[in-house]
Amino acid sequence: MQLSGKIALVTGGTSGIGAATVRRLASEGARVIVVGREGPRLRQPAVHLERTEPIAADVTNAHSIARLMSDVKERHGRLDVLVINAGIATAPPIHELDPTSYDALMDVNCKGAVFTFVHALPLLADGASVVFVGSVAARKGQPGDALYAGSKGFLHAFARNAGTSPELLQRRIRVNVVTPGPIDTPLSAAATADPQIRAYVEGLIPMGRWGKAEEVAEAILFLGSQASSFTTGAEITVDGGMSHA
Numbered sequence: 001m002q003l004s005g006k007i008a009l010v011t012g013g014t015s016g017i018g019a020a021t022v023r024r025l026a027s028e029g030a031r032v033i034v035v036g037r038e039g040p041r042l043r044q045p046a047v048h049l050e051r052t053e054p055i056a057a058d059v060t061n062a063h064s065i066a067r068l069m070s071d072v073k074e075r076h077g078r079l080d081v082l083v084i085n086a087g088i089a090t091a092p093p094i095h096e097l098d099p100t101s102y103d104a105l106m107d108v109n110c111k112g113a114v115f116t117f118v119h120a121l122p123l124l125a126d127g128a129s130v131v132f133v134g135s136v137a138a139r140k141g142q143p144g145d146a147l148y149a150g151s152k153g154f155l156h157a158f159a160r161n162a163g164t165s166p167e168l169l170q171r172r173i174r175v176n177v178v179t180p181g182p183i184d185t186p187l188s189a190a191a192t193a194d195p196q197i198r199a200y201v202e203g204l205i206p207m208g209r210w211g212k213a214e215e216v217a218e219a220i221l222f223l224g225s226q227a228s229s230f231t232t233g234a235e236i237t238v239d240g241g242m243s244h245a
């Protein structure tokens with residue numbers, strides 16, 4: 001087992017890519033803290049497994065993140081794997097963007113990600129691994145995706161920089177990004193409820209199909225484990241070839 005004895009935390013672990021990651025990390029022996037907002041997703045039996053510990057936190061609220069990390073410190077004293085995955089994709093078309101819709105998306109995707117990282121830093125063990133979940137949207141122009149794409153572009157740049165920073169590397173902490181293409185999850189189902197949009201997206205993928213959350217979880221496991229011990233500031237793309245089409 002690649003993660004035996006390790007403590008992992010996955011934000012947005014209650015659904016889609018995050019939930020598949022929780023299952024995969026736990027199957028490799030990690031104890032996994034599953035983070036989502038208070039609500040039915042956090043209470044569902046699927047996230048209460050033998051090696052999981054669901055904890056409610058809203059990543060848009062710095063106090064909530066601080067409480068989460070203090071809880072983790074009390075229970076385990078450290079973190080070995082941190083997966084910063086919580087994200088939303090709902091934003092109005094570009095000409096209708098306003099400060100409220102801007103804040104709603106950026107508070108989760110950017111501010112939430114940055115302050116999860118910052119509050120986790122004192123807890124990260126020497127040799128820990130941090131994985132941000134980005135998106136192929138940061139590389140491709142797609143109708144209606146400008147703000148979401150921008151939020152993910154921010155994460156890619158932030159993680160690249162953090163992953164090569166001496167303060168972290170002197171503690172052997174690596175930071176990398178997994179870059180999914182279209183993956184079947186509740187988030188993408190909501191964004192492509194119209195079958196024509198779904199078929200359009202499928203047509204953009206050279207492999208001719210949507211990805212599965214479990215396929216992204218495999219890349220997260222690789223970056224979270226010692227199998228990737230010489231990889232930092234890097235991206236692994238899991239997109240069926242979409243970024244090159």
Ligand SMILES: NC(=O)c1ccc[n+]([C@@H]2O[C@H](COP(=O)([O-])OP(=O)(O)OC[C@H]3O[C@@H](n4cnc5c(N)ncnc54)[C@H](OP(=O)(O)O)[C@@H]3O)[C@@H](O)[C@H]2O)c1
Nearest residue numbers: 012014015016017036037041058059086087182183185187
């Ligand atoms: N699906 C795709 O095609 C795709 C492609 C590229 C990148 N991604 C990225 O992959 C990540 C996961 O997406 P997904 O498709 O798996 O989405 P999903 O099924 O909708 O899951 C999103 C997760 O984020 C959590 N979350 C949302 N707002 C939160 C908040 N304020 N505080 C704490 N947790 C919050 C949700 O938890 P609760 O609702 O329980 O709070 C949920 O667990 C996102 O960053 C997304 O941008 C997805």
